[in-house]
Each structure stands twice: as structure tokens, then as C-alpha cells.
Amino acid sequence: MAPKAQKKKRAVRVPLPPPGARLRAALTVERLKAIYTAVTELDHVNPFQLLIATMLSTQTTDKLVNLVTPHLFARYPTAADLAAADPAEVEKLIKPTGYFRAKTRAILAASRMLVEEFGGEVPPRMDDLVRLPGIGRKTANVILGVAFDVPGFAVDTHVTRLTNLLKLTNSRDPVKIEAQVTRLVPPKEWSGLSLRLILHGRRICIARRPRCPECVLNDFCPSSSTRPKARVAKRTSVLSSRRGGS
Numbered sequence: 356m357a358p359k360a361q362k363k364k365r366a367v368r369v370p371l372p373p374p375g376a377r378l379r380a381a382l383t384v385e386r387l388k389a390i391y392t393a394v395t396e397l398d399h400v401n402p403f404q405l406l407i408a409t410m411l412s413t414q415t416t417d418k419l420v421n422l423v424t425p426h427l428f429a430r431y432p433t434a435a436d437l438a439a440a441d442p443a444e445v446e447k448l449i450k451p452t453g454y455f456r457a458k459t460r461a462i463l464a465a466s467r468m469l470v471e472e473f474g475g476e477v478p479p480r481m482d483d484l485v486r487l488p489g490i491g492r493k494t495a496n497v498i499l500g501v502a503f504d505v506p507g508f509a510v511d512t513h514v515t516r517l518t519n520l521l522k523l524t525n526s527r528d529p530v531k532i533e534a535q536v537t538r539l540v541p542p543k544e545w546s547g548l549s550l551r552l553i554l555h556g557r558r559i560c561i562a563r564r565p566r567c568p569e570c571v572l573n574d575f576c577p578s579s580s581t582r583p584k585a586r587v588a589k590r591t592s593v594l595s596s597r598r599g600g601s
């Protein structure tokens with residue numbers, strides 16, 4: 356009998372970014388850095404609290420999460436405490452954040468794995484973080500960047516929207532967006548750029564009503580509804596001082 360043909364492992368194909376994306380990415384990094392501090396708006400004092408708060412932030416606002424986490428962490432300060440918690444009590448505490456049953460299952464399961472496999476500590480590696488129940492690349496990148504200062508580009512709905520509006524990517528797939536953008540900007544900028552895009556998406560480039568006239572990116576953003584003359588001139592000088600295509 357003929358041997359079965361061996362399956363070839365398929366590499367993830369990263370599409371080329373749109374033309375001019377490298378320059379737009381550099382300008383975005385520079386301009387957003389000038390107006391935002393790269394911080395998460397989720398209150399936390401250690402990696403464990405950040406992990407849990409980030410998990411709770413799904414489908415809700417950071418403000419709501421910040422209202423429930425002080426009570427949650429006062430009652431369950433460590434992974435071991437949360438791993439042994441009564442689910443009904445946790446559900447009650449986190450109920451305002453929505454999807455409280457699924458979120459309770461996820462944070463309890465993640466806490467159990469932290470205790471069983473990582474000595475109760477949040478691991479500082481992507482491969483370990485994504486093994487935790489309920490943790491995807493987005494949350495893992497937030498944890499890496501904010502808690503451990505390890506470069507990570509987290510892609511949430513704001514980052515997906517803004518990177519598309521700015522044409523830094525031509526994909527809506529978070530994995531491809533992460534792969535494309537991290538090829539455009541140096542690793543030391545990944546975490547900060549992601550956090551600043553989120554802040555900009557909340558404050559200025561708001562979904563369905565972007566405030567383009569007030570936006571510091573409006574002179575080069577391909578989706579801008581306005582094009583101020585003064586900054587177009589500045590952009591031209593930046594363009595002429597840089598080389599390279601995408």
C-alpha cells in the first residue's frame with residue numbers, strides 16, 4: 356500500500372500592508388505619543404488583577420469593571436482565593452459587567468490553572484498565557500505589555516477599526532492585523548501604540564461619529580473627512596525627509 360502523503364504544515368500568510376502604511380504607522384506612533392500616556396484604564400495593582408480585570412472587560416466598559424473589581428479583589432486577593440471561590444458569590448459580585456455566568460466560569464478556571472501550573476502567578480509568556488481558559492492573544496498582549504513590559508500589540512475592536520481607517524492594514528482579522536502592524540513599527544512601540552489607539556478610539560475616533568476636525572491624524576488619515584492645510588504642509592516635509600514605500 357502506498358504511504359499516505361504527509362500533510363505539509365501551512366504557514367500563516369500575512370498579506371502585504373496597503374501602500375504608504377509604513378509612513379502612516381510612523382506618523383501615528385509619533386502623534387499619538389505626543390497626546391496620550393500609554394496606560395490601560397483598568398485599575399489594577401498586579402498582573403493577577405490586570406488579568407482578571409481584562410477578562411471582565413469583554414463586552415463592557417472599563418469604568419464598569421473598575422466599579423466591581425475593588426470588591427472582587429478585596430474578597431479574593433489571590434489566584435488561590437479565586438480558584439476556591441463559590442461561583443454564585445463571584446457571579447453576584449461581577450454581575451454589573453454582563454455575561455456574568457460565563458465570565459465567572461472563565462476567571463475561576465483561569466485562576467485554577469494559575470494555581471495548578473504556574474504557582475499562582477501570571478506567566479510572562481504568550482505561549483503560557485493563551486493556554487489559560489478564556490485568554491486569547493488580545494488579552495495576552497495586554498498582560499505582556501502592561502504588566503511585564505514585554506512588547507505585545509493587542510487588537511481589540513478600537514484597534515481593528517482605527518488600523519483599518521488609517522489603512523495600516525487591509526484585514527479585519529485580529530491575527531493578521533497584529534502581524535501586519537508589528538512589521539510596520541518597532542517592538543518597543545507595540546504596546547504603547549495599541550493602548551494609545553484604544554484611547555484615541557474612545558475619545559476622538561469614535562465609531563460612527565469620528566471627530567476628524569479635532570484629530571491629530573487628520574492630515575494623513577485616508578479616511579479623514581477633513582484635511583487642514585497647515586498640517587498637510589508639515590506632512591509634506593515629513594514625507595520628503597523619509598524614504599521607503601509601505
Ligand code: SF4
Pocket residue numbers: 517520521559560561565566567570571572573574576577578579580
Ligand atoms: S482623521 Fe477621522 S477617521 Fe482618521 S483617525 Fe482621525 S478621527 Fe478617525
